[in-house]
Amino acid sequence: xxxxxxxxDEIGIAEIETYKAKKLREELSPKSINNHLTVLRxxxxxxxxxxxxxxAPRIKQLRVPPQEYEFLTFDETPRFLYGV
Numbered sequence: 001x002x003x004x005x006x007x008x009d010e011i012g013i014a015e016i017e018t019y020k021a022k023k024l025r026e027e028l029s030p031k032s033i034n035n036h037l038t039v040l041r042x043x044x045x046x047x048x049x050x051x052x053x054x055x056a057p058r059i060k061q062l063r064v065p066p067q068e069y070e071f072l073t074f075d076e077t078p079r080f081l082y083g084v
Contacts, residue, residue: 013057030062
């Protein structure tokens with residue numbers, strides 16, 4: 001929706017950087033913005049593959065701090081899997 005009626009060949013690095021800045025101002029997390037950028041990258045690369053575009057702009061992802069993972073213990077696993 002942000003790009004509205006913008007033609008694919010009008011979406012360049014400047015427009016993508018403006019999009020990222022706008023989403024950061026809206027306090028969207030960098031991880032969520034990166035998810036949006038992944039979809040946009042796929043769309044533009046598919047347009048190149050289908051020969052709608054001659055090339056796709058390079059999309060740089062935002063830096064995201066390393067995620068912490070919490071693993072189930074051996075005691076928690078049956079409760080998770082079987083509701084026991």
